[in-house]
Amino acid sequence: MKKIIFSCMFMVLLAINDLSAQIKKYDLVVYGGTASGVMAGYAAAKEGLKVAILTQNKHVGGLTTSGLGNVDKGMDQTIGGYTLDFFKRVGKKYGSDKPAYSLTPLVAEQTFLEMIKESGAEVFYDARLVEKTGVVLKGKKIEKLMLENGQIFSAKVFVDATYEGDLMAWAKVPYIVGRESKAKYNEPQAGRGLRGYKPIKLNSADLNDIKNIAKEFPLDYIFAAVIPQGEGDNKTQAYTFRLTLTAKEGNKVPFKKPSSYNPLRYKSLLKKILREKIVSFDKVCTIYPLPDEKTDINHLDLDNASHQYPDGSYLQRDYIWQYHKDYTEGYLYFVANDPEVPEALRKDAQRYGLAKDEFVDNENWPYLLYTREGRRMLGSYVMVQQDAWENAKKDDVIGMGSYFLDSHEVQKTVTPDNYLISEGGMFYTSYKPYQIPYRSLTSKIEDCENLYVTICMSASHVIYGSLRMEPVFMINGHAVGVAAALTVKNNVPVQKINVKQLQSKLVEQKQIFDVPLDPDTYILKDRFTGLIVDDFEAEKIGKWTWARNQRLVPFMLGGFQLAEQSPTETAAHLYQTTLPKTGSYEVFTMYVASKDRAKKAKIILGTEEGDKVVYVDMTKKPADGYWESLGVFNFKQGTSYRFKISNEGEGGLVAADALRFVMK
Template structure:
């Protein structure tokens, strides 16, 4: 077995992994980025080009973007020849969503170049984790599927799934807590799901009115349950889909192998009942590309109930989920553009668009990975909850912020079930039922319990409830958390020859470092949402 020695080891392919690795190397630390995927950059290199910056009516969150997250956007703007425009937007505090948007292929190119700047101090290994070695509450090494054993002083979890945390035996949560656990009114089964809800009643059975005929594809037989009860369901995943209407860059929407027309019977019945399908639209991404996010409509590309097994599945199991959901998603686009049950004007609009020939050339121009919005979350001594993100029933602002979460508590629907005899989408939380607020993401949410590990941090799975995580899980915020994790590792490495505990890192030193690096930590400076505009 090949043994490699490092000061900092980062596990993941996400935005948080990129930031952690770059910041650690910038500080002169011998660093390894272990990427379980061939393409590094997370969902932003897999289709998410319409960033969650300044794209909502009632708030402007760009003043909270700093540090490496802002440097990334400066690099992107330089690539596009719009850096002066970005600097003007920043200087005058303008709200211009388009200046923050990009193409996935461009982001991957920018990230690849950025990582290369720190070679050979920063090494990149593409392999998955097979086991974690530890000595008490000290993680000592990672065994990888390529036969390497990576040893390091400090380790950063930077997957969306929390794979390293689970393998290391660090406490995590999965699914939705009951409302009573943290006294969260938005937790658990949702009694009143309004966002992306059916506006017309739809019979759920294959033969209308015949319970014994079984349910239409995509509807769970699980009982609705009791509002507020917890369960193991996850917010729906989806592919983030860049399509284009540029003829010279368009692969027409095609019928996928394995297409099953019965999988879209719910959509046909919805149309028959007077329901409205949605249309692809351009959002200001360069070169006329869409970014279909999954929740544009009642029946869009969100995969309700199709991804619950993802976090616990192995590589082969996840590939199976990817294959099945890719077939369904490609089939859905084919249905929109070709099925005779779809109104002609809708078919014509969808037929104008196709897959981008300059994106994902190694996967027939379809994203290689899915948007993992919700998986394992670390459980530490401090937990981000609905109250952390609430204006009126909220807790005091935490005194140890390393970044600002400026986004509503946002979790997509978790289930599609039968309720009162009709189809019901359940679980969406977005801007409803409470007045949310921006808040400082505490350093304490990035470190595990001392009894479980003293040399581990996480940039992407902070200690949080299901509701609380919905406000944290934004890509530019993961960059900022990754930057904080790397700085904490460097501070710990400087404190003594012995292994210093990440729980004991001086926050004052960390704060000063982050401010010098352009981080935004004072929540009073970034503004608040104006709910009168909703």
């Protein structure tokens, strides 16, 4: 009996030793072969760590190598360090000494692979966690990762560099999916809000069409009562695919009809095409030119279909990926082939096709769905809207963000009283370049001691509208790669490293922590005397586009709006205010002069003597560089007056920004 027991124990010990031998041991394991993950692995390996990068498919680079070729970068000046180095390397491949922020997937992936090889980091492909149970914890630390292919990885430090945040979630780190309420962090843009959208009353025919579409495509519409303005929910902004197209003969694959194709699904698109008399492909999607005669296309968004993705199972995500692909393929096929689409538009769309030399192992289709927003960690510091304006400086800064706060539509809802409501976009949010704190990339110490999160970072939905850009994720990756080396060297939790040491190292590596701000770009109301009403406080009627280009200055707060002139008024900004005292006030308007502006922009001023019409030549710079006087008028205290900037007229673009009232 003793011999049998001893023999069994010996076999168990052998099995344990064999299992131990199979575990791949590293200083740092990066889960997610995204651009952020590559930067984290590259930076850590250059600091001397033994690094493994686990990518969930057969490619590295994430969305940067999956169609997002027109880089959403914000201000060039905020991009430095290894991130800038990457874009410079890409530029050299195109024969330029300047960084390239317009790039093709092929060249982007080649560049990432070269950097990985140079650093000595190892890449493991098709390396996906065992669903839900693949993260093994020991106390408040991640001990190892179990993969579906049977591989096991252990490390001293881990990085979640995925768009979904699976490692973080399965390590039991708290997180959120969706939108916070306005009350949660006191963010002006938080929660549900129409923000320029108007409910559409559906007639019986349109309602019937929608119901028929929903039977076949259940994620296209939500049938429910809408939640109140400012309330939160668990819904994410719309996803899409960023396709790499070309019009180059010999390198294009024609748009094909998906097996699920139903032209009824695109009836609202057809109505828009016919109503607006659209005859060019670039009016039904956004086309960004790329090198090598290719394009990146955007804004084929599918509202509602993304909501279950972040917390969804692998099977659910596969379904949502295919659902988006079918929609997008059908959209392109419809525009290029449906007989009800104007012939000129069909012919223009037929000039394009999928680039034959891109995504060659995936039928020329991007590997990744553009997951604009997944889970978001509730970490050591939650970034919020105010961090991109009045609270932009951080003691533990590790990099910068500078893109405007951008959320695409979140949902299309059909209400019980038959209104179609689209909402979720953030069409106006004041912002300026801001610092990203180290604490937003770490969990609370009581939740996990050896994890960094670079994409599903600790942030609210509102600020994530700016943070969710590839250069920011790469900057975060660079920072945590260097931080991981300090963590390993000093054998401390990630929350306990010497941040000053980290910052010193990052500065040596040319990471950017601050940029000088042009005072004429970020103008605040308190800079001037008088009462100021900005355009975001006005009621918008008709079609206006936001202008936030930092070269188009000056403007009040975060931007201004433009509308094309029309012989009859089709767009207007309505301002309403009450003056503090009875008397005469000089009224001014702020606008950015340009040769494409209206020579006679019509502004109607409600005054004590009735409406006064004033015309402004917006091709000429305002008298003092900021404000153009509209005249002196009388107003009474306590009376509410209305003012209108109209697009009625001919010849150019009308700019709507702030109005100012100065008592004489």
